[in-house]
Amino acid sequence: MRLTAAGLVFTVIATLPTLASAQKNYDEGASDGEIKLGQTMPYSGPVSAAGASGTASTAYFDALNKAGGINGRKVKLLTLDDAYSPPKTVEVTRKLVESDGVFLIYGSVGTPTNAAIQRYMNSKKVPQLFLATGASRFKDPKTSPWTLGLLPGYDTEARALARYVLKTVPEPKIAMLVQNDDLGKDFAAGFKAGLGDKAQSLIVSQQSFEVSDPTISSQVVTAKASGANVFFFAGTQKFGAMQIRTRHELGWKPLHVICSTSSGVEAVLKPAGFEAAEGVVSTAYVKDPTNPAVQNDEDVKQYLDWLKTNLPQRDAREGGLIVGYIASYLTAQVLKEAGDDLTRANVMKIATNLKNVRAPMLLPGIAFNTSPTNYAMIDQFQIQQFRNGAWTNVGDVISGE
CATH class of the missing domain: 3.40.50.2300 (Response regulator)
Structure with a gap:
């Protein structure tokens, strides 16, 4: 099944395991009509350039919602500025979890910022998925089973x-x-x-x-x-x-x-x-969409079409946009695979059983792999x-x- 919106093709990843339950099960932040997600981003502060990842995340789910959402549910993404300040990250994350009631947090940027909330997220058993960091502490299923980093170590x-x-x-x-x-x-x-x-x-x-x-x-x-x-x-x-x-x-x-x-x-x-x-x-580990050598690549053409339609004011050279794009793609596919079993435990089960998943814009020969005992999603580059x-x-x- 393919959903096309604003030049971007959303394709169900066939290699993801089928774990959805026939009965509807919901944790906080999920319902018949909506899935509420959260993330923190350095929209201001010393690494504000990385905030492009949040901009891409918002655009991704806006486009997906226009195409009908995920299994008929619209995605509400709350993306808040933490200025790359760990104390601020703690503050806005508590708001997302305790006041806004998000189902999970995904794609948040930063090593010290994500580290500041890592213990909290695991104590609350709220998924902290596909984080924009490659620090080894986010690839440890023994101490942090609810935390999964995206970038190569x-x-x-x-x-x-x-x-x-x-x-x-x-x-x-x-x-x-x-x-x-x-x-x-x-x-x-x-x-x-x-x-x-x-x-x-x-x-x-x-x-x-x-x-x-x-x-x-x-x-x-x-x-x-x-x-x-x-x-x-x-x-x-x-x-x-x-x-x-x-x-x-x-x-x-x-x-x-x-x-x-x-x-x-x-x-x-x-x-x-x-x-x-x-x-x-x-x-x-990803393709450079501005490199003349890959201008005829299908991934690159779809990505550039998506940017032109959804973020025409942004430059294709912004690497943070690709990170947000990939993190959002993976999150959408995991939620799609969860079907009507939208529990946090089921989402983690799917996210930690990826087998040779090829997301858009990955370089040839590179794929995402996880297991319950190995959270290192990429070890090739x-x-x-x-x-x-x-x-x-x-x-x-x-x-x-």
Whole structure:
């Protein structure tokens, strides 16, 4: 069965398990006519560029509702600004759960923000699904069975980047600059693990920064002064652009490796300047809709048509839009598969039994997989280098394990 609305085709994923009950069962936030969802987004604050994910989420369900909703039910999405501030996240999440009575929360952006409500959500047994973070703490079914991250593991990604460095640079001297939170710590730990026994001798500078810092220019200056020929950065978008621009202005030309969180063309590389960003290396798991090489790809054509119809004022280069699009797609398919058994436990059962699910915009060879004992949805990705204003694949899709 296919539902077409505003240029976007919503397709039931045949590989999802059939677990719906013939009898109608509802938890709070679900009824015969409506499913109420919630999410928190950094629409303001230091990583406001990532708020694009919430904009895409709203547009996705608006379009789906116009097409008839999910099994005849309309979706009401409440997406609230937390300014990337954990205390604010706690405040607005309590409102969503206790006052608004949402059925589940999905697609929320941020490692420290989602971490701040993780214990609360699990104590309430309210699903915290397809979060826009790759931190390892959101892939632990033993301690947080109601929490499921969407993005590839930060530590897994970093291990692959480290192996790329060892393969590419004969005698690497590495400077590291990481955000001082769970995101940065996961990337740092994974990168060191990828270097193996050589880590201590190869890393000549390691620094951190806070998301509240006005600038990180001094850290980049220090990294250059260390004599490093490899510069590894892990942080959010604002600082991603800042460190690329500063490194370029210093005339420093190491192998510049950046985490996928800071690889967005519109949010990071364009503000930094394409000339400054030329040659940086990162990873990807989704297609770049602005890359001329994929303009005839069916996923890309449908996505661009959807953007043109539903978000004509937004730029296709905004990576956050794709994250929101995919998270919304997965959430809609899980809810569809739940049928009339709209209980939180059933939704978690479906979400944690995904088998080779191909969502729109995933790169070839990459699929979503989960099990009740493994919440790592993606462990494969593509090494890429930014050349002439676009990301270019380097080698084949690889596993981060």
